[in-house]
Amino acid sequence: xxxxxxxIATLLLGVAFLILFRQLEPSNYQIGLMMRxxxxxxxxxxxxxxxxxxxxxxxxQAALYGLGAYVAAWLAVKQGVQFLPAVIAGVVVxxxxxxxxxxxxxxxxxxxxxxxxxxxxxxxxxxxxxWLPVTGGTQGLIGxxxxxxxxxxxxxxxxxxxxxxxLIIAFIIQYNVIHSxxxxxxxxxxxxxxxxxxxxxxxxxxxxxAFVISAALAGLAGGLYTFLNLFVNYETFTFFHSxxxxxxxxxxxxxxxxxxxxxxxxxxxIAEILQDLQEWxxxxxxxxxxxxxxxxxxxxxxxxxxxxxxxxxKSRGRExxxxxxxxxxxxxxxxxxxxxKQIALETKALTLRFGGLTAVDNVSLEVQSGTVHxxxxxxxxxxxxxxxxxxxFYVPSEGSITFFGAGIAxxxxxxxxxxxxxxxxxxxxLFGQMTVLENVxxxxxxxxxxxLAETLLRLPRFGREESQFFSQAxxxxxxxxxxxxAEEEARNLPFGHQRRLEIARALALRPRMLLLDEPAAxxxxxxxxxxxxxxxxxxxxxxxxxLVEHHVEMVMTVSDHVTVLDYGRVIASGSAAQVQKNxxxxxxxxxxxxxxxxxxxxxxxxxxxxxAE
Amino acid sequence: xxxxxxxxxxxxxxxxxxxLVALGFFIMxxxxxxxxxxxxxxxxxxxxxxxxLVERGLPFLIAxxxxxxxxxxxxxxxxxxxxxxxxxxxxxxxxMLTTIAAGIMIESFATITYGPLGRxxxxxxxxHPIRFAGAGIYAQEMLLPIVAVMxxxxxxxxYRRTxxxxxxxxxxxxxxTAGLMGINPNRIALIAYALAAAIGALAGIxxxxxVQAAPAMGALIGLKAFGVAIVAGIANARGVVIVGICYGVIxxxxxxxxxxxxxxxxxxxxxxxxxxxxxxxxxGRREVVKV
Numbered sequence: 001x002x003x004x005x006x007x008i009a010t011l012l013l014g015v016a017f018l019i020l021f022r023q024l025e026p027s028n029y030q031i032g033l034m035m036r037x038x039x040x041x042x043x044x045x046x047x048x049x050x051x052x053x054x055x056x057x058x059x060x061q062a063a064l065y066g067l068g069a070y071v072a073a074w075l076a077v078k079q080g081v082q083f084l085p086a087v088i089a090g091v092v093v094x095x096x097x098x099x100x101x102x103x104x105x106x107x108x109x110x111x112x113x114x115x116x117x118x119x120x121x122x123x124x125x126x127x128x129x130x131w132l133p134v135t136g137g138t139q140g141l142i143g144x145x146x147x148x149x150x151x152x153x154x155x156x157x158x159x160x161x162x163x164x165x166x167l168i169i170a171f172i173i174q175y176n177v178i179h180s181x182x183x184x185x186x187x188x189x190x191x192x193x194x195x196x197x198x199x200x201x202x203x204x205x206x207x208x209x210a211f212v213i214s215a216a217l218a219g220l221a222g223g224l225y226t227f228l229n230l231f232v233n234y235e236t237f238t239f240f241h242s243x244x245x246x247x248x249x250x251x252x253x254x255x256x257x258x259x260x261x262x263x264x265x266x267x268x269x270i271a272e273i274l275q276d277l278q279e280w281x282x283x284x285x286x287x288x289x290x291x292x293x294x295x296x297x298x299x300x301x302x303x304x305x306x307x308x309x310x311x312x313x314k315s316r317g318r319e320x321x322x323x324x325x326x327x328x329x330x331x332x333x334x335x336x337x338x339x340x341k342q343i344a345l346e347t348k349a350l351t352l353r354f355g356g357l358t359a360v361d362n363v364s365l366e367v368q369s370g371t372v373h374x375x376x377x378x379x380x381x382x383x384x385x386x387x388x389x390x391x392x393f394y395v396p397s398e399g400s401i402t403f404f405g406a407g408i409a410x411x412x413x414x415x416x417x418x419x420x421x422x423x424x425x426x427x428x429x430l431f432g433q434m435t436v437l438e439n440v441x442x443x444x445x446x447x448x449x450x451x452l453a454e455t456l457l458r459l460p461r462f463g464r465e466e467s468q469f470f471s472q473a474x475x476x477x478x479x480x481x482x483x484x485x486a487e488e489e490a491r492n493l494p495f496g497h498q499r500r501l502e503i504a505r506a507l508a509l510r511p512r513m514l515l516l517d518e519p520a521a522x523x524x525x526x527x528x529x530x531x532x533x534x535x536x537x538x539x540x541x542x543x544x545x546x547l548v549e550h551h552v553e554m555v556m557t558v559s560d561h562v563t564v565l566d567y568g569r570v571i572a573s574g575s576a577a578q579v580q581k582n583x584x585x586x587x588x589x590x591x592x593x594x595x596x597x598x599x600x601x602x603x604x605x606x607x608x609x610x611x612a613e
Numbered sequence: 614x615x616x617x618x619x620x621x622x623x624x625x626x627x628x629x630x631x632x633l634v635a636l637g638f639f640i641m642x643x644x645x646x647x648x649x650x651x652x653x654x655x656x657x658x659x660x661x662x663x664x665x666l667v668e669r670g671l672p673f674l675i676a677x678x679x680x681x682x683x684x685x686x687x688x689x690x691x692x693x694x695x696x697x698x699x700x701x702x703x704x705x706x707x708x709m710l711t712t713i714a715a716g717i718m719i720e721s722f723a724t725i726t727y728g729p730l731g732r733x734x735x736x737x738x739x740x741h742p743i744r745f746a747g748a749g750i751y752a753q754e755m756l757l758p759i760v761a762v763m764x765x766x767x768x769x770x771x772y773r774r775t776x777x778x779x780x781x782x783x784x785x786x787x788x789x790t791a792g793l794m795g796i797n798p799n800r801i802a803l804i805a806y807a808l809a810a811a812i813g814a815l816a817g818i819x820x821x822x823x824v825q826a827a828p829a830m831g832a833l834i835g836l837k838a839f840g841v842a843i844v845a846g847i848a849n850a851r852g853v854v855i856v857g858i859c860y861g862v863i864x865x866x867x868x869x870x871x872x873x874x875x876x877x878x879x880x881x882x883x884x885x886x887x888x889x890x891x892x893x894x895x896x897g898r899r900e901v902v903k904v
Contacts, residue, residue, distance in 0.1 A: 051706075055706075057706050057709060059709075059713075101885075103889065111648075111709070111843065112843060112888060112892065114706075114709060115839060115840050115843045115884075115888070116885055116888060118836050118839075118840070119836075119840055119881040119882075119884050119885055120881070120885065122833070122836065122877055122881050123877065123878045123881045123882055123885075125877075126874070126875075126876075126877040126878040126881075127878050129874070130872075130874035130875065130878070239832075239836075240717070243713055243714075243717065246710060250710065279721070279724070279725050280721070280725065282717060282720075282721040283717070283718050283721040283722055283725070285717060286713075286714045286715065286716070286717030286718035286721065287714070287718055288714075289710060289711075289713070289714035289717070290695070290711055290714035290715060290718070293699065293707060293710055293711045293714065294698075294711075297707065
């Protein structure tokens, strides 16, 4: 079953269950419990997008839930606002708070967001208790009118349908977000920040989006809670409740589609049972959280899924195909390519200092478009630093960088990626828990034109782009011979395949210039031959290739131009043949002294495959 | 004049607690790039365990070291059982959840067995306030900032002068390389968590005579102290102590000049704002990530 079929099946099952539930004429208490449970599911679905996909933890989700509840309650009680506008206002306010809180995580993640969300939760509690005129203090806001929607009074049976409808919407939003470029970008930023930036994914925007979606869903749930309970009180929105939301997500299975629904329902019913434990109730929650972390860190749905994969799904025979596959019409994917004899890249007096160490010292070089330009030099010569400057990972201390005539020094990596600078990494940086196909799709991120609204509503342009990029991604996988591995998780690929995938992913960016950081390291002789062929093929398509490599034999055969660095300075530059004869270069590699004639004095000896910088 | 002096003095005392508890977070972070979110409960444990032992008839000077030693064992256990298995990959978050779970269990267990109400711990230093210039404070309260600064200097000396301390710094700087040099990073982590827990328990014992020991005394202090450590940048002991003491004073000033109710709201909002301005923390270094 594809993900889409699974989603539709789950959705239909859920709707059928709700209809059946109503037909069984449940007691008022049961209806109330079911509605509370559905409201918690909405919060949990939002939190799942944040934790399971964007890899961020919020320890203040209950406060966002409470914010939505209080905004709606205040509007309804004090301003006489009706249900619909009150709930919508709650969603909007909560979403805005989400954006404001997420902003600092742009630069740092993990515990910082945890601290900020904890702090937010405590501030929120404090304000609820102290700001009497607005929040009603410890008593809370009472006497919320039921109100009506479009003239229909919100009686309990009708409200049940409203809550169920909102849950279904939340569930659809979840699916539509995670199976789109936005969801892939979230997972990409969670799994490798560097690779995400290098593919034009804006970390700040992606994380903020995840946080806003999760906050808005919490706000929606809060508004629904207000009109269910008809009073709100600070005690429902404490740190402890934030922790229990986390528990629901983890118990169900982070990052899974139905995990949040499962987790929230189990915990709602467990909470009913635990009430008998009285004072031990809170202890039991703590114990449950710890137990889930130990026994089933993947959660119920995650664990079941893993077992299913292991025992039921038969692995298909997979064959690695030769690469590069010349039958793939690269021009259709990569575009027309540059005209040759332009200056693709120019650096002037480029300098990078780390404290007292000058890693790149006054480097000026020119790279012609459509050529292969190699940067070589002994370990620590500054090659990788130079590459990191060009791709925006480091900010130059001095000097300028021009890319097809435009100054780019100091621009962020994702912006450079969008301008057409793609790169691979010395230690391959794949999105390990995404499939091979998804890795390549993430590379197309910056070429999507459809908006978030189109994605959420699945409008036609979304579908067109999605199928276009899916087929192009498959073409790129065919190009590097990995077609059969499309559905495999990237971390399970053997090393050589990971390198191929990284190149395919970089090509998805449709780069004007491709920076390869030691692509041959760790590859076998056969693979290196294929790599050479690939590099020449790409240059033939008008892509400028900048190559940092220790494998000198490879450098000498594929490069049009070689620049040699030592101690951060350019010590030689010219064609491969010129550089090989250069006395300064020979000295940099071998030291000086009398050259002892041997049987094979060729510079092939410079070869240091796999040497680490 | 007397009023502001009063706020400053009680602020220093409160800040001393934040500083001591935050130092624990700093020590744990250095060793593992993770921390024990139960640390506030360990601080509570120090106070509660001492009160219980003293009630059983042990003299304070024996009860307190036993409580501190027990806290150190708890700290080590937490590292081994709840942090290490959940902190395997960079940016892991599992440890956050397991230690929060443990914190919930410890606090509710204490509430059930010890009772929710605070009980006093007698100290000769907390009987008669010292009065001058219109302000009054117990000598016991002034102990906290003094001990915090002493612990800070002690830690600095320990990190610089002793083999174990240097090994801990090596692990903080680069865990893998330290491992290759024959330092066992797991052992260092265990020691760090025990040390942090001992300091946390010490802080709890020192404040117990003034505030009474209650199961709920730790959670909020723990969260605030973690905030303090993060805002300081978790980079060095001095920064943590400075920010901790300042935060205590600021809280008391807010209480005095705005309102008691606004204390947490304004304090935490300040924390959030500082983090917005200095995402690496005030004394933090920006780390260059090699790609």
